[in-house]
Amino acid sequence: MAxxxxxxxIERALRGMPRLSAPPGLKREIYxxxxxxxxxxxxxxxxxxxxxxxxxxxxVAVLLNIGRLKPTPTRLxxxxxxxxxxxxxxxFPDEVEFMTYGGEGRVELDGIPITxxxxxxxxGAFIYIPQDLExxxxxxxxxxxxxxxxxxxxxxxxx
Amino acid sequence: MxxxxxxxxxxQTNPTELExxxxxxxxxxxxxxxxxxxxxxxxxxxxxxPEERGYFSGGIFVAGEPGLGIIIFEVRYKxxxxxKAVPVRVKDVQEGLSPKEAVLSVGDTLxxxxxxxxxxxxxVMPPWLGTIEDGVFVAENPGRGVVxxxxxxxxxxxKIVIEGPESEAGVxxxxxxxxxxxxxxxxxxxxxxxxxxxxxxxGKAEKGRFIARRPGNGLIxxxxxxxxxxxxxxxxxxxxxxxxxxxxxxxxxxxxxxAKRATVEVSxxxxxxxxxxxxxxxxxxxxxxxxxxxRRGEGKNRRVMPYIVAEKxxxxxxxxxxxxxxxxxxxxxxxxxxxxxVVPPExxxxxxxxxxxxxxxxxxxxxxxxxxxxxxxxxxxxxxxK
Numbered sequence: 044m045a046x047x048x049x050x051x052x053i054e055r056a057l058r059g060m061p062r063l064s065a066p067p068g069l070k071r072e073i074y075x076x077x078x079x080x081x082x083x084x085x086x087x088x089x090x091x092x093x094x095x096x097x098x099x100x101x102x103v104a105v106l107l108n109i110g111r112l113k114p115t116p117t118r119l120x121x122x123x124x125x126x127x128x129x130x131x132x133x134x135f136p137d138e139v140e141f142m143t144y145g146g147e148g149r150v151e152l153d154g155i156p157i158t159x160x161x162x163x164x165x166x167g168a169f170i171y172i173p174q175d176l177e178x179x180x181x182x183x184x185x186x187x188x189x190x191x192x193x194x195x196x197x198x199x200x201x202x
Numbered sequence: 203m204x205x206x207x208x209x210x211x212x213x214q215t216n217p218t219e220l221e222x223x224x225x226x227x228x229x230x231x232x233x234x235x236x237x238x239x240x241x242x243x244x245x246x247x248x249x250x251x252p253e254e255r256g257y258f259s260g261g262i263f264v265a266g267e268p269g270l271g272i273i274i275f276e277v278r279y280k281x282x283x284x285x286k287a288v289p290v291r292v293k294d295v296q297e298g299l300s301p302k303e304a305v306l307s308v309g310d311t312l313x314x315x316x317x318x319x320x321x322x323x324x325x326v327m328p329p330w331l332g333t334i335e336d337g338v339f340v341a342e343n344p345g346r347g348v349v350x351x352x353x354x355x356x357x358x359x360x361k362i363v364i365e366g367p368e369s370e371a372g373v374x375x376x377x378x379x380x381x382x383x384x385x386x387x388x389x390x391x392x393x394x395x396x397x398x399x400x401x402x403x404x405g406k407a408e409k410g411r412f413i414a415r416r417p418g419n420g421l422i423x424x425x426x427x428x429x430x431x432x433x434x435x436x437x438x439x440x441x442x443x444x445x446x447x448x449x450x451x452x453x454x455x456x457x458x459x460x461a462k463r464a465t466v467e468v469s470x471x472x473x474x475x476x477x478x479x480x481x482x483x484x485x486x487x488x489x490x491x492x493x494x495x496x497r498r499g500e501g502k503n504r505r506v507m508p509y510i511v512a513e514k515x516x517x518x519x520x521x522x523x524x525x526x527x528x529x530x531x532x533x534x535x536x537x538x539x540x541x542x543x544v545v546p547p548e549x550x551x552x553x554x555x556x557x558x559x560x561x562x563x564x565x566x567x568x569x570x571x572x573x574x575x576x577x578x579x580x581x582x583x584x585x586x587x588k
Contacts, residue, residue, distance in 0.1 A: 126270045126289040131327050133350045135357055142251070144272050144287040153419060153440060154380070154522060155565065156586045168251050168272060175503070178458040179401070180419040182378070182438045195421065195438050197327060199352055200458060 123148070123187040128196040135201050136178070141171040141185060148187030152176075211236055211244075211284025213277045220273070220290040222256075222265035229262050234277040234284055244279040255292055268294040299351055299358035306341040306364050313338050314360065319353025329400045330423055330434065331364055343425075344368045345434075372433035374424045379412075379439045380521050382580060383453075384446055386413040389437065395426035403456070404441060416455050417443035417507070442521070444567065444580040445494065445509035447473070447486035455482040457496075464496040472511035472575070486511040489575035493545050508545050508567040510578035518570045518579040525559040525585050532556045533568055533581050540570045549585060559585045 123145030128134055141150055143159065150157045150171045159169035178200040184193045216231040234241050248258040255271030256264050263273060270291055277284045298318040306312055314337040324334040326349055332342040339349055344366030351358045375390045388411045389397070397407035404420040406413050412422050422437045447453060449472070457464060457480050466475045466482060470492010474485045482496070491510045497503065519534035532555060533542060542552050549566030550559045557568060562585050571578040 124272065124287045124289060126272060126291075128270075129291075131347065133325065133327055133348060133359065138269065140270055142270055142272055142289075144251075144274070154524075155584055156524075162251055165249060165251055165274065168274075170252070180421055180438070182419070182440075195436075197325075199323070199325075199350070199357060 123190055125185045125187060125190065125192040127183055127185055127192055127194050130194040130196070132194070132196045134196060134198055136176040136198050137201070139173055139176055139181075139196070139198060141183060143169045143171075143185065143187050146187060148185050151184045153181055211241070211277050211279060211282050213275055213284040213286035215275060215286055215288050217288075219288060220263060220265075221293065222263075222290070223293050224265050224268055224295050227262050227264040230258070230273075230275075230288070231261070232275050232277070232286070234279065236279075236282065241279050244277045247276040247278065249274045249276070250290075255290060263290070265290070265292040268292050294357075298353065298356055299349075299360050301360060303361045304363070306339075306362065308341050308344060308364060308366050310341045310364075311338060312341070312362075314349065314351070316351065316353065316358075318358075319355030321351055321353055323350075323352040325350045325352075326362075328421075328423065328436075330398065330425065331362065343432075367432070369425065369432040369434040372424070372426070372428070372435035374422070374435035374437045377437050379422075379437060380582075381414040381439065381441050382444050382446060382515065382521065383414050383416055383441055384515050385517075386411055387439075389422070389424065391424050391435075392426050392428070395424045398423045398425075404439065412439065414439070414441040416453070417441050417445075442580070442582050443505070443507045444582070445473075445484060445507055446515040446578070446580075447484065447509070447511050448513060449486050449488055449511055452483065452485040455484070456480065457482055464498045467495050467497075468509075469493045469495065470509070473509055484509070489513075491543070491569050491571050491575065491578060506546060506567075508569045508580055510569060510571060510575065510580070512571065512575040512578040514577035516570075516577045516579040518568070518581050520581070522582040522584065525583060527559055527561055527563075527585065527587060529559050530556050531559070531583075533570060535570055535579075537572075539572050541572075543569045543571075545569060549583065557583070559583070563587060 123143060126142040128139065144167055146167060147159055147169045150159065152173050157171045157173055159171040162168035162170060176198055178198050180195055180197055182195045212235045214233045220228055222228060232246060234244050250256055250258065251272045254267040255269060256266035258273060273288045273290055275286045298316060300315045300317060304312050316337065321337065324337065326332055326334050327347050330343050331345050331347045333340050334349055341364045344364045345368050346363050349360045349362055379387045381387060391410050395410060399405055399407045400421045403416065404418055405415040407422055418441055420439050422439055425432060425434050445453065464477055466477050468475050470490055472486060472488045472490025474487060475494055476483050489511050494507045494509055496505045516536050523531055525531055544550050544552060545567040548560060549562040550557055564585060566583040566585060568581040568583060
């Protein structure tokens with residue numbers, strides 16, 4: 044409706060003018076500009092304070108519901124876990140192993156680093172098995188995410 | 203952040219850790235809560251790592267094979283997930299030693315009976331709790347620990363509690379020491395402190411000082427009176443396997459476990475070595491240096507120890523250093539004129555007075571000697587990937 048009104052107004056303004064043959068495409072260009080102006084006004088109206096607030100409200104609601112609509116499972120525990128022999132424990136060589144859960148830790152046995160094996164079905168779990176452990180006392184230091192666990196234990200001769 | 207807050211469930215268990223014998227079971231209560239409070243009717247998924255450690259069913263964990271493990275409790279509630287990991291220790295069924303547990307007073311005597319196997323080695327841990335000989339335990343100091351027995355059929359443990367005012371945990375500084383045989387360390391303890399070494403043949407401890415005798419690991423225990431209370435503290439000692447002897451000296455090293463049947467060879471001059479009755483016997487004939495290689499069967503099962511035969515053992519700083527492949531390290535000799543040898547050679551090389559780690563992983567050594575082997579010292583290198 045508003046579109047038709049603008050076109051009529053342009054026609055009225057041109058009516059009083061001497062009849063000259065307009066350059067080709069001028070009328071079409073004038074119409075196009077008029078339409079563009081009209082549509083810009085609509086957008087300016089849309090940017091008034093009330094709709095802006097409404098739009099922000101909708102955006103916040105969408106963000107707040109993202110967690111419910113698309114859950115991100117918490118795969119790791121809040122604190123990394125270290126499983127190691129107790130301080131003073133007596134073990135056979137094949138009983139000595141260490142575990143971390145919540146990521147790979149830094150494990151040193153008698154000052155020498157040991158690399159862990161990531162558990163196949165539980166990616167956060169690592170198992171560390173020392174090789175050729177000699178009988179006698181040993182000390183393990185395990186560090187993971189700022190947590191430090193140390194224990195000295197005794198390994199019996201297995202034969 | 204919003205996702206993290208909304209997707210978070212706090213999971214707690216009671217108990218928070220488990221210690222069971224194989225076949226035993228224990229109920230575990232699992233409680234879950236969100237930011238708004240405790241939740242009920244959640245879905246619980248459990249996993250045991252490794253699987254052979256046991257299984258969880260109907261709120262009860264049943265212990266499987268002996269060893270360490272983790273039980274993972276995964277709680278799912280309205281598309282939210284929470285996890286709690288619980289450590290579990292499964293012990294072997296104790297049938298070989300009786301009693302399994304005992305509460306004693308200082309001075310009491312307890313006779314353990316062996317139900318399976320022929321007794322070989324008895325041990326008290328910690329050793330200051332008392333003495334044990336042929337299964338007869340005599341309580342000497344209050345505290346808690348274990349008596350262990352190795353038989354030809356297996357390994358058994360019994361818990362012991364010795365009543366009385368237990369000693370308080372003290373601090374022994376340094377709490378960890380790295381030495382070479384022949385070197386010593388002084389501990390910051392009062393003059394009244396009594397030091398003991400476990401195993402006793404690792405070295406000699408007296409008047410607050412420990413002197414290493416042979417390579418190996420051990421504990422130095424200190425006990426003392428403070429404010430009318432008895433205090434106990436320990437320090438972990440590592441005596442590195444590097445041999446220093448003066449010309450004409452000899453050393454006997456008890457070989458552990460499988461190494462008792464090892465063969466030995468010496469690469470270098472000034473030293474002879476042989477294995478007899480599970481003991482490595484070393485004799486220094488003249489000044490020199492090199493390596494002793496103990497082989498236990500074919501393949502990689504070997505241990506390399508550096509040696510120096512010289513008049514004087516010197517400290518080359520530091521005794522032990524951790525390096526990554528390609529890293530440099532400058533050993534600090536006490537005076538000029540030292541030359542360094544890398545053992546094994548594939549571990550790296552010397553560029554002037556700087557060691558550069560090669561593409562190697564494991565332990566290695568620098569042997570530093572002064573002209574004509576007047577004096578010498580070692581550096582233990584631990585080379586790990588970046």
